[in-house]
Each structure stands twice: as structure tokens, then as C-alpha cells.
Amino acid sequence: xxxxxxxxxxxxxxxxxxxxxxxxxxxxxxxxxxxxxxxxxxxxxxxxxxxxxxxxxxxxxxxxxxxxxxxxxxxxxxxxxxxxxxxxxxxxxxxxxxxxxxxxxxxxxxxxxxxxxxxxxxxxxxxxxxxxxxxxxxxxxxxxxxxxxxxxxxxxxxxxxxxxxxxxxxxxxxxxxxxxxxxxxxxxxxxxxxxxxxxxxxxxxxxxxxxxxxxxxxxxxxxxxxxxxxxxxxxxxxxxxxxxxxxxxxxxxxxxxxxxxxxxxxxxxxxxxxxxxx
Amino acid sequence: xxxxxxxxxxxxxxxxxxxxxxxxxxxxxxxxxxxxxxxxxxxxxxxxxxxxxxxxxxxxxxxxxxxxxxxxxxxxxxxxxxxxxxxxxxxxxxxxxxxxxxxxxxxxxxxxxxxxxxxxxxxxxxxxxxxxxxxxxxxxxxxxxxxxxxxxxxxxxxxxxxxxxxxxxxxxxxxxxxxxxxxxxxxxxxxxxxxxxxxxxxxxxxxxxxxxxxxxxxxxxxxxxxxxxxxxxxxxxxxxxxxxxxxxxxxxxxxxxxxxxxxxxxxxxxxxxxxxxx
Numbered sequence: 001x002x003x004x005x006x007x008x009x010x011x012x013x014x015x016x017x018x019x020x021x022x023x024x025x026x027x028x029x030x031x032x033x034x035x036x037x038x039x040x041x042x043x044x045x046x047x048x049x050x051x052x053x054x055x056x057x058x059x060x061x062x063x064x065x066x067x068x069x070x071x072x073x074x075x076x077x078x079x080x081x082x083x084x085x086x087x088x089x090x091x092x093x094x095x096x097x098x099x100x101x102x103x104x105x106x107x108x109x110x111x112x113x114x115x116x117x118x119x120x121x122x123x124x125x126x127x128x129x130x131x132x133x134x135x136x137x138x139x140x141x142x143x144x145x146x147x148x149x150x151x152x153x154x155x156x157x158x159x160x161x162x163x164x165x166x167x168x169x170x171x172x173x174x175x176x177x178x179x180x181x182x183x184x185x186x187x188x189x190x191x192x193x194x195x196x197x198x199x200x201x202x203x204x205x206x207x208x209x210x211x212x213x214x215x216x217x218x219x220x221x222x223x224x225x226x227x228x229x230x231x232x233x234x235x236x237x238x239x240x241x242x243x244x245x246x247x248x249x250x251x252x253x254x255x256x257x258x259x260x261x262x263x264x265x266x267x268x269x270x271x272x273x274x275x276x277x278x
Numbered sequence: 279x280x281x282x283x284x285x286x287x288x289x290x291x292x293x294x295x296x297x298x299x300x301x302x303x304x305x306x307x308x309x310x311x312x313x314x315x316x317x318x319x320x321x322x323x324x325x326x327x328x329x330x331x332x333x334x335x336x337x338x339x340x341x342x343x344x345x346x347x348x349x350x351x352x353x354x355x356x357x358x359x360x361x362x363x364x365x366x367x368x369x370x371x372x373x374x375x376x377x378x379x380x381x382x383x384x385x386x387x388x389x390x391x392x393x394x395x396x397x398x399x400x401x402x403x404x405x406x407x408x409x410x411x412x413x414x415x416x417x418x419x420x421x422x423x424x425x426x427x428x429x430x431x432x433x434x435x436x437x438x439x440x441x442x443x444x445x446x447x448x449x450x451x452x453x454x455x456x457x458x459x460x461x462x463x464x465x466x467x468x469x470x471x472x473x474x475x476x477x478x479x480x481x482x483x484x485x486x487x488x489x490x491x492x493x494x495x496x497x498x499x500x501x502x503x504x505x506x507x508x509x510x511x512x513x514x515x516x517x518x519x520x521x522x523x524x525x526x527x528x529x530x531x532x533x534x535x536x537x538x539x540x541x542x543x544x545x546x547x548x549x550x551x552x553x554x555x556x
Contacts, residue, residue, distance in 0.1 A: 002321055002357045041319075041364040043280055079280045081359015086319040088366040 003082040008126075013052050014059025015141045016085070021063045022143045023164065024089035026216040029150030030162040032099040033091030037072040038064065041086040043079035067147060097154050099220065104159035104178030108221040110245040111157075111230065113146050115192040116167050120212020121205065133194035143216035149239050153220060156229055160220035166211040168265055170219055171253045178221075183254040184245030186210065186263060210255060211265050221247055281360040286404075291330050292337025293419040294363070299341045300421045301442065302367035304494040307428030308440040310377040311369030315350040316342065319364040321357035345425060375432050377498065382437035382456030386499040388523040389435075389508065391424050393470040394445050398490020399483065411472035421494035427517050431498060434507055438498035444489040446543055448497055449531045456499075461532040462523030464488065464541060488533060489543050499525055 001023075003009045007016050021038065028035045040060070044053075064071055072090070122140025125132035146162075153160060159178050163170050167189065175182050186206065191199065199205050222230060227243070234241040255263040279301075281287045285294050299316065306313045318338070322331075342349055350368070400418025403410035424440075431438060437456050441448050445467065453460050464484065469477065477483050500508060505521070512519040533541040 002355055002359070004358060005356060039366050041366070043362055075364075077280055078283060079359060079362065080282060081280070081357060081362065084321055084357065084359065084362050086353075086364035088317050088319070090368075 001085045003084070005082075009083070011141070012059075013055035014062070017056050017059035018063045018142050020085050020087050021060065021067065021069075021089075022145045023216060024087050025067060025069070025147050026143065026145035026162045026164070028089055028091035029146045030099065030160050030218055031091070031093060032097060032150050032154040032157075032160065033093040034151050035067060035069045035089055035091040035147060037070045037090050039072050039088045039090075040074035041088075042074070042076045043081070043084040044076060045079060045081070045083055048083065067145075093151070093154065099150075099153060099157055099160035101159055101161050101174045101177035102179075103157075104174060104180055104221040104247050105223075106180055106247050106249050108158055108223050108247045109227065109243045110171065110182055110184055110219070110221055110247065111241055111243055112163070112167070112190065112217055112219050113149055113239055113241055114144070114215070114217040115190045115195065115240070116163065116215050116217060117189075117195045117199075117205075117209025117212060118192050119143060119214030119216065120166070120208050121195055121198055123212075123214060124208070130198065132198060135192070135194050139192075140214055143214065145216055146218045146239065148237055149218060149233075152233055152237070153218070156226045156233070157220035157222050160218060163215040163217050163219050164213055166213040167215065167219065168211050168253055168255060169213075174219065174221070175247070175251060175253060178247070179251075180247045181250035181252050181254070182245055182247050183256060185256050187258045188242060188244045190240060190242040190244075207265050210263075279363045281362070283360075287361070289419070290337075291333035292340070295334050295337035296341045296420050298363050298365045299338065299345065299347075299367075300423045301494060302365050303345060303347070303425050304421065304423035304440040304442070306367055306369035307424045308377065308438050308496055309369070309371060310375060310429050310432040310435075310438065311371040312429050313345060313347045313367055313369040313425060315348045315368050317350050317366045317368075318352035319366075320352070320354045321359070321362040322354065323357060323359070323361055326361065345423075371429070371432065377428075377431060377435055377438035379437055379439050379452045379455035380457075381435075382452060382458055382499040382525050383501075384458055384525050384527050386436055386501050386525045387505065387521045388449065388460055388462055388497070388499055388525065389519055389521055390441070390445065390468065390495055390497050391427055391517055391519055392422070392493070392495040393468045393473065393518070394441065394493050394495060395467075395473045395477075395487025395490060396470050397421060397492030397494065398444070398486050399473055399476055401490075401492060402486070408476065410476060413470070413472050417470075418492055421492065423494055424496045424517065426515055427496060427511075430511055430515070431496070434504045434511070435498040435500050438496060441493040441495045441497050442491055444491040445493065445497065446489050446531050446533060447491075452497065452499070453525070453529060453531060456525070458525045459528035459530050459532070460523055460525050461534060463534050465536045466520060466522045468518060468520040468522075485543050488541075
């Protein structure tokens with residue numbers, strides 16, 4: 001994570017530490033791994049203050065303790081460039097049991113955990129573009145990696161990844177790795193109450209929700225027979241799981257709107273084919 | 279490793295990759311660990327060329343293959359700052375068997391592998407300050423981590439680290455961690471033929487040799503009864519091992535010159551007490 005690229009230089013240091021930890025734990029969760037330790041390499045500019053370092057270290061320690069993960073080691077160097085933080089997270093998963101992007105097969109259901117779009121709208125809110133519920137800013141600054149869910153998906157899910165680039169893009173990555181296509185229904189993509197309010201007021205934000213990234217939810221596929229077990233797991237863990245579509249032969253990701261028309265979500269916006277403009 | 283800090287921006291990309299790999303494998307060797315994989319996080323400036331990246335990747339792959347180590351994963355990001363490379367090396371050592379800096383005890387012999395000072399003089403040669411044997415520049419650019427020696431020291435050595443800051447400074451770190459002092463004899467510190475030539479021509483370079491860093495040799499302590507086994511190991515592996523001094527009660531590192539006087543090696547040079555000026 002590079003200052004000015006992946007976080008704002010004046011973000012609270014504890015939030016930066018938490019994000020650094022959590023985006024990496026999210027990657028482990030997506031593979032079905034239980035985290036056990038991290039290594040941190042930090043390149044600090046010379047002008048970094050003791051106050052900043054103290055707050056960062058405190059936030060890092062607090063977050064790692066919260067997830068039961070140890071700081072195993074690392075390195076610190078000085079840089080003439082921006083503050084640059086590299087965290088390597090290590091986890092355990094049974095040999096040959098890791099959930100890969102390439103494990104998907106035609107006919108499987110596409111599932112997603114939690115709610116989608118909060119991070120992207122939270123980023124817009126944190127930079128003042130949107131006026132929104134503080135919940136969304138918190139979701140952007142402190143993502144909640146699905147560390148308890150991920151390892152429990154081993155044996156149930158077939159392909160898995162976390163949503164960091166954006167739901168549609170990441171499902172595209174999963175499809176390419178699995179050699180399949182996917183169709184999802186926009187109306188089945190789970191939204192938080194705060195995100196629903198914004199999308200109702202400005203329907204074009206749905207494109208941001210579906211493609212905006214920073215969700216750190218788990219996106220996975222599972223055969224139909226796993227549905228009952230997944231819903232039971234969802235209830236046990238208190239983590240919402242939503243079936244949003246299906247894998248099909250071919251390639252690419254299709255998103256269907258409520259009217260059955262195909263939504264075309266492009267760079268810098270989206271277009272609506274075969275139905276009404278939103 | 280940060281461009282402009284830990285390497286020169288116009289160093290050959292393959293040399294940068296090799297150094298990144300080798301300084302980390304040296305750390306594992308110093309702990310007695312057998313390397314098995316690395317993760318690389320790279321922050322690239324936008325202007326980095328495809329040619330540079332191709333040469334870097336080729337050099338990285340070649341070096342990792344040479345050491346039998348796999349690239350397990352990592353991350354790449356864009357940075358407005360200098361090229362920044364963070365490599366995490368993973369290795370295996372028996373539980374409780376890792377060689378720590380803190381394992382030294384009074385009376386043990388201080389040993390060092392290979393030759394000392396080549397890296398520091400190679401740096402001076404690579405920047406044009408010294409005219410020297412290309413061997414020294416190669417030693418600076420492509421350190422030789424003691425990956426075969428390190429794991430074989432488990433059970434023989436008591437405290438161990440690699441020499442990266444400089445022999446005297448690193449022995450100081452080891453002494454602090456072990457709660458002891460050390461005395462070494464400058465005449466017993468092993469020098470390469472190329473370094474001997476330079477020190478003979480300019481005796482003040484001995485301070486650079488003893489404090490200059492970038493050696494990536496192993497510095498370790500062992501009880502007297504391990505000497506025969508260490509000399510046999512040295513012969514078996516073809517890695518020179520030299521006994522250069524001893525741990526004593528107290529603190530700090532004393533370096534004795536050939537005349538028995540104490541050499542004081544300070545920042546920015548050295549002074550000579552109790553003997554002739556060199």
C-alpha cells in the first residue's frame with residue numbers, strides 16, 4: 001500500500017494499519033486458509049513523525065490481536081518516496097484443499113458474502129463526493145475480512161476469491177481462470193440499507209456498486225447440492241450469503257437488470273440494453 | 279530495497295533481482311533455515327520500461343532456480359516514488375533449533391565464513407572511488423548467501439547472524455543480544471586476494487573492510503569442542519571458516535591489531551590506540 005495511491009496521507013494511521021492487515025487476511029480467507037502470522041516491510045519517508053509511527057504501531061497491534069494473528073517479523077527502510085507498506089500474511093489450509101479461482105464448473109451457483117458496494121460508496125463519501133451514512137466510510141476504511149467464513153467454505157465451494165477490484169471484474173477473473181462464463185442478476189446482489197438509500201436516490205450509482213471494488217467480501221461458486229449446507233453455515237456464523245447467479249458455458253460476465261435486460265457496465269459508467277434506462 | 283537507497287537505478291536489473299533474492303536467503307541461512315519459497319511485492323514507477331521488467335523477471339527466475347527456491351506469490355502496485363522491492367523469504371528449521379543472535383556464551387569462539395570486506399570495497403569500486411579487481415564488484419552485486427552452510431551449523435553454532443551492516447557492528451548486535459562482549463584479532467579476519475592487494479596498498483582501507491558491510495557471510499559463535507567438526511564441515515562444503523576471536527564477560531567489541539594494540543573503529547574512519555599508526 002502506497003501513500004497517495006492506496007490510502008490518503010492524512011487518513012488516521014490506525015485505519016491505514018487496519019486496512020493493510022484486513023485486505024491481506026481477506027485474501028487468505030478467500031483461499032480457505034486460517035491466518036497465523038504476518039510480516040511487515042515498511043519504507044518510511046524521513047519526515048514521518050514519532051506520533052504517526054506510534055499511532056500506526058498501536059493500530060497494527062490492536063488489529064492483529066483482534067484477529068489472533070502474530071507479527072512474525074519484517075523490515076524497515078528509509079525512502080525518498082511516499083510511505084510504502086508491504087504486508088505478507090501467512091495462513092494454513094489442508095494440502096490440496098485451497099480454494100482456487102480456477103475451480104468453477106458450468107451449472108454451479110455464484111454466491112457472495114455480506115453486502116456489495118459499501119466500500120466503493122464509502123470511498124466516494126470519504127472524499128466528499130457523496131453525502132452518506134458514516135457506516136459506508138467505515139466499511140471503506142475498515143473492511144471486514146471473512147476470516148471465519150473462508151476456512152468453512154473448504155469442501156463446499158469450488159472456486160473462490162475476494163471482491164477487491166469490483167464484483168463484475170472479479171467474477172470475470174474467476175470465469176477466465178475456470179474457463180466458463182457467468183450470468184448474475186443485479187436485483188439479487190445484496191446491498192446494505194445505506195447503499196440501498198443511495199441507489200434509490202441515484203440509480204446510476206448501481207454501476208459503482210457492481211464495479212467499484214473495495215468490498216473484501218467472498219465471491220465463490222458451489223454446486224446446487226451445497227445450498228442447504230451454505231445457508232446453514234450462513235445462519236451459524238451470522239454472515240449473509242446470497243446466491244446471485246450461475247456459471248454457464250462460454251466466457252464473460254452478463255449482468256441482468258430487474259426487467260431481464262442485459263446491463264452493460266463499462267469503464268466510466270454503464271449502458272442499459274434491452275430495457276428501460278434506469 | 280529502494281532505488282537510490284539500496285541499489286543504483288542504473289544497476290543491471292538482473293543484478294538487482296539477484297541481490298534482492300540473496301540478501302534474504304542470507305538471513306535464512308544465518309538462522310539455520312533451508313529456504314523453500316519467496317513472495318515478492320514490487321512498487322513500480324509508471325515510467326518503468328518493458329525491457330527493464332523483462333530483464334528483472336528473467337534475472338529473478340534464474341536466481342531462484344539456482345537456489346531451488348519457488349516464487350510463491352506477491353503483489354505489484356504502481357508508485358509515484360522510486361522503484362521499491364520487498365521480498366519475503368520463507369524457510370524451514372526444526373522447532374526450537376533456529377540459530378539466534380542471543381545464543382552466545384562467554385568463552386565461545388567467534389567464527390566467520392568466507393572473506394570479509396569484498397562487498398564494501400566492491401561498492402567503492404562500482405562507484406568509481408576505487409580501481410579494483412572486477413571480482414570485488416561482483417561480490418558486491420551478487421553476494422553468495424551461505425545457504426548450504428547455515429542449516430549445517432544447527433547443533434554446532436550457538437549464536438549466529440549474517441554480516442550485512444559490517445563485521446564489527448554486527449558482532450556488536452550479537453554481543454548485545456547475548457549479553458556478552460567480544461574481542462577479535464584483525465589479522466585473523468579472512469580477506470580475499472583482491473582485498474589483500476588493496477589493503478596492502480592503502481592500509482586505512484582495513485577500517486572499511488571491518489565495518490563496511492554487504493558481506494553476507496555468516497558470523498557465529500561455537501564452543502571450543504565444536505572446532506574439529508566445524509573444520510571438517512568447512513572442508514566438506516568447500517566454504518572457508520575462520521576463528522577470529524572469542525566472547526568474554528562484559529559488553530562491546532574490541533578489535534586487536536597485529537601489534538596487540540586496540541583498534542578504535544569509529545564512524546567515518548578509525549583511530550589506532552596503543553600501537554603504531556597504520
